[in-house]
Amino acid sequence: MANPAPTPAMESFQTVRTADANANPARLKADGVNVFYGEKQALFDVSIDIPEKSVSAFIGPSGCGKSTFLRCINRMNDSIEGCRVTGDITLDGENLYDARLDVVELRARIGMVFQKPNPFPKSIFENVAYGPKIHGLARDKTDLEEIVVSSLKKAGLFEEVKDRLHAPGTGLSGGQQQRLCIARAIAVGPEVILMDEPCSALDPIATAIIEELIDELRENYTIVIVTHSMQQAARVSQKTAFFHLGKLIEEGPTEGIFTNPREKRTQDYITGRIG
Amino acid sequence: MLGYLVLAIIVFSLAAFYVGRSAGNRFVAVEGAATHSLPGYHGAFVAIWVGVPALVLVLLWLLFQETVIDGLLLAGLPAGAIDGLSAAQTRLLLSEIKNVAGGRMFGTPSEMVLEAAQTYLRWQGIAGWAMIVVAVAIMLIGGFLAYTRLAPRFRARHGVERFVTAFMIFCSAAAILTTLGIIVSLVYESLQFFAMVPAHEFFFGLNWEPQIPIRDDQVAGAGAFGAVPVFLGTLLIATIAMIIAIPVGIFSAIYLVEYADKNVRNFIKPILEILAGVPTVVYGFFAVLTVAPAIRQAGNLLGLSTSPNSALAAGLVMGIMVIPFISSLSDDALRAVPRSLRDGSLAMGATRGETITKVLVPAALPGIMGGVLLAFSRAIGETMIVVMAAGLIATMTINPLDSVTTVTVQIVTLLIGDTAFDSPKTLAAFALGLVLFVVTLCLNVVALTIVRKYREQYD
Ligand SMILES: Nc1ncnc2c1ncn2[C@@H]1O[C@H](COP(=O)(O)OP(=O)(O)OP(=O)(O)O)[C@@H](O)[C@H]1O
Numbered sequence A: 001m002a003n004p005a006p007t008p009a010m011e012s013f014q015t016v017r018t019a020d021a022n023a024n025p026a027r028l029k030a031d032g033v034n035v036f037y038g039e040k041q042a043l044f045d046v047s048i049d050i051p052e053k054s055v056s057a058f059i060g061p062s063g064c065g066k067s068t069f070l071r072c073i074n075r076m077n078d079s080i081e082g083c084r085v086t087g088d089i090t091l092d093g094e095n096l097y098d099a100r101l102d103v104v105e106l107r108a109r110i111g112m113v114f115q116k117p118n119p120f121p122k123s124i125f126e127n128v129a130y131g132p133k134i135h136g137l138a139r140d141k142t143d144l145e146e147i148v149v150s151s152l153k154k155a156g157l158f159e160e161v162k163d164r165l166h167a168p169g170t171g172l173s174g175g176q177q178q179r180l181c182i183a184r185a186i187a188v189g190p191e192v193i194l195m196d197e198p199c200s201a202l203d204p205i206a207t208a209i210i211e212e213l214i215d216e217l218r219e220n221y222t223i224v225i226v227t228h229s230m231q232q233a234a235r236v237s238q239k240t241a242f243f244h245l246g247k248l249i250e251e252g253p254t255e256g257i258f259t260n261p262r263e264k265r266t267q268d269y270i271t272g273r274i275g
Numbered sequence B: 001m002l003g004y005l006v007l008a009i010i011v012f013s014l015a016a017f018y019v020g021r022s023a024g025n026r027f028v029a030v031e032g033a034a035t036h037s038l039p040g041y042h043g044a045f046v047a048i049w050v051g052v053p054a055l056v057l058v059l060l061w062l063l064f065q066e067t068v069i070d071g072l073l074l075a076g077l078p079a080g081a082i083d084g085l086s087a088a089q090t091r092l093l094l095s096e097i098k099n100v101a102g103g104r105m106f107g108t109p110s111e112m113v114l115e116a117a118q119t120y121l122r123w124q125g126i127a128g129w130a131m132i133v134v135a136v137a138i139m140l141i142g143g144f145l146a147y148t149r150l151a152p153r154f155r156a157r158h159g160v161e162r163f164v165t166a167f168m169i170f171c172s173a174a175a176i177l178t179t180l181g182i183i184v185s186l187v188y189e190s191l192q193f194f195a196m197v198p199a200h201e202f203f204f205g206l207n208w209e210p211q212i213p214i215r216d217d218q219v220a221g222a223g224a225f226g227a228v229p230v231f232l233g234t235l236l237i238a239t240i241a242m243i244i245a246i247p248v249g250i251f252s253a254i255y256l257v258e259y260a261d262k263n264v265r266n267f268i269k270p271i272l273e274i275l276a277g278v279p280t281v282v283y284g285f286f287a288v289l290t291v292a293p294a295i296r297q298a299g300n301l302l303g304l305s306t307s308p309n310s311a312l313a314a315g316l317v318m319g320i321m322v323i324p325f326i327s328s329l330s331d332d333a334l335r336a337v338p339r340s341l342r343d344g345s346l347a348m349g350a351t352r353g354e355t356i357t358k359v360l361v362p363a364a365l366p367g368i369m370g371g372v373l374l375a376f377s378r379a380i381g382e383t384m385i386v387v388m389a390a391g392l393i394a395t396m397t398i399n400p401l402d403s404v405t406t407v408t409v410q411i412v413t414l415l416i417g418d419t420a421f422d423s424p425k426t427l428a429a430f431a432l433g434l435v436l437f438v439v440t441l442c443l444n445v446v447a448l449t450i451v452r453k454y455r456e457q458y459d
């Protein structure tokens, strides 16, 4: 009885990884991340590299921990009572959970777009100017205006709102609001943008516009997107990671995952048998 | 007697309920699910028709019985007995008759009065029995009519619903009518006042000395009804109160919503609510016995002349009193800001403080404003603290260490002691009351409009 039998959860589990020779180098890396909500463990030993300047998609059935993992990356879990994170997440080799790290600065480098558009009840201009103002990115007023306009342009919203920059941001349509939130995130010049189901509250046309936008943004930003739509993951991402019950089951180039999944559960999920 | 009658009505209604319900049970037993209403509704329907008309009758009867009997009494007096009596004298005569009837005699009443007293007692007895008979009859008729209508497809449920609706309308109408009554009586008395004292003197006069003689032999002031110093005093005290309450209320709300962990919140919130429940008299004690002497001592140390009743003492304590208004409305407003806004700001790299000042407070501002306005109107309408802790002399001053007086204090002092309801001294109280009413009403309307507007904001 020297060797106790391994617990069933540990036994069969090993993330299936497919290397991608064409992938950009990874600056954002997670290694052995576990997340607990109180006593309950929501993520088990997740390790993944996120290649820079490309889109990585997290897919998986509801409740599998995609949002939880996404929130680990910009430490939004800090504000959830009883949430505990172990393991390492590094950006350029710097541990994001280092006690000396300034969370406020980190979140300026890693922006986030939420599932439900959440513009502040301020004007469109003030919404975008919010980040630059608090981080002191603009030297003066014209500078600030420039940042706002260029962010709105990058988010593909400028043409639609240029005549009403001082109208309330909450008065826009859902799709416009979501692009406003993207503009708001871009305005502080982040390196990484996290998006948690950014299109789930939008109609197909608005979704198509945002997907196109994501594809353009990938030139300059590292993007991680959580989505429930397999088609969306296939359309916008270069890398896909499949989560199930808190575990990272399989990750690899998007094409490979969707055409030739190596794990049975991945195959079941993308063919619609679990979820 | 009346008590027994009401008891009887309740018992009858209960009995009617059981009768109706058992009828309903029979329907269900026979017709099953085709029965329109549950048995309980059948019961309630019959009970309502038994109890409510009878209760209404009793109320109306009690309301008009005196008037009717009075009329009968006067008519029954020997011819010529009330000729040439003024209305007030007639009332006096009636009340003498009733006193005699009740066994309270002063001196020796006249023959006529004694006789009338007998008649009065007889009428009262008859009226009492008549009421019982009519009430029982109405209950029986109502119960019979209602019971015969019961049937499997009878919509007793809607009948009960209609009654409940009518009852709710009645309740809100009662509240509205009371308000209207208050306004009408205030306006009526104020108009009388303004007939004696010109409005411009009241609203713009700088001198307030209302203690005029109401009897010829009294020694008193000449009388001046310029209310400006009174309003100024009110404003001064209310302002001091708000200077205390606004920051404390808002910051404690922010702390409770954003920083305090659950245990602390569960500890502090009830304490703040206790503040709202402390009787204002107790605040008054506190102001007079603790705060005012402390302020005086501090003033003396600094070489300032402080009057024993300072506006500062009353204002400080009043400020403490209205803190819960501001903190609890601000708390609600801050809590109503969706979590997504908070997360959005934090995810932009804002600190908690920046999130609060730049996103949460602006978003909650209408609600916070509503709380402030409600607190303000509460402060200017507050009486007890200022009666105890502020002064009585109306001084034109904005020095918080001076003694000032307020509208509510003046109303109280004008109405205690010897009063005559046709002297401007007494009527002035109504004019002050009217102004106070209008001001607080406006503040409340503004506050409620703001709060409502903000409620719609996140939809
Ligand atoms: N604040 C929280 N407190 C406690 N448990 C939580 C909390 N947030 C998430 N969880 C739990 O953690 C697990 C993962 O949740 P998460 O929100 O990450 O799932 P998800 O993959 O994003 O699901 P969905 O696709 O429905 O958004 C779930 O079992 C959930 O119940």
Ligand SMILES: [Mg+2]
Pocket: A066, A067, A068, A196
């Ligand atoms: Mg999620």
